[in-house]
Amino acid sequence: MTTPGITLLDAERFAELVTLGTRAPSLHNTQPWLFHRDGDAVEVFADPSRVLPATDPSGWGQRIAIGAAAYNLRLGYAQLGWRAETEPFPEAGEKHLVVRVHPVAEHRITPAERTVADAIPRRHTNRRPYLEAPVPAATLAALVHAADEEACRLTVLDARGVGEVSELIRDADAELERRRGYREELRRWCRDAGGPPDGVRWDRLTGRPHADERLRRRDFGAPTTSSDRRYESDPCLAVLTSSGDGRFDELRAGQALQHVLLRATSAGLTSSLYSQPIEVGAVRQRLSAVCGGGTPQMVVRVGYGLAHGPTPRRPIDEVIR
């Protein structure tokens, strides 16, 4: 594909791609990835030192995060003028190698791709209260379409569905609190504002969840802030599902999640994630029933609100293998 002796992916371009990859979301901001240049391809490995055995014993969250990073890499290749494809788990003997992203053809970036690619640096998790403004149906349809393009499904919940899912989040959260090692992991990944560039910073948590909060935020034990703003009364929630429940499906769901979040960002929305109901098997099954079947991979909240700005990431030399 490339002229012999000419490498499409030189060190500088590889660094650009890795920077984009690291902007993906990850459970507790563990940034559980390592990037490797293999010719013109980028391989993403799961970092075995950045696991959450109590919260995420199966590694689901790692694969969602790496799927999201792979989606950013695809956009990065598109910016370089290439269409890239993902090859999940390409080598049976390499158990930590999750995905290889490689260019397959020259490609002029489309306006839609450019719009979502431009949103990569702006997307971040916003756990604050949002405005009471409803999200227009056409914008929600664009998010549904984004999931669809990655062979996943996004179900936007009606008021009844939001009520049911808020119960499921609460049940799952209570179950997780009883799980051995869970609280210790939250403590371990919670950071002061001046702390290392990973984990979840206290100033991003808007304090501990209130008893009357409709959607129970994960309780990192952060000190309560002085803000008394109330959460929106009618939150806009959607559930991302895949057709299967295997690791290939999780990787696909990670790409779909990132496509949805970037599409939301590009439409002026802000977002936050609730994965407690995914982390508790019995609750996940109930969630599947609420959204009409499939394997739930994430609960996504979107709305309008004041942006924080990007969440810190480790420097790329720490994530290159």
Ligand SMILES: Cc1cc2nc3c(=O)[nH]c(=O)nc-3n(C[C@H](O)[C@H](O)[C@H](O)COP(=O)(O)O)c2cc1C
């Ligand atoms: C698999 C997965 C699960 C997540 N679950 C939650 C969650 O339950 N609650 C939450 O507040 N954030 C959740 N997040 C968001 C992460 O905390 C967030 O992505 C991370 O702190 C990095 O921040 P950023 O999204 O602003 O870049 C999740 C992210 C991923 C990828």
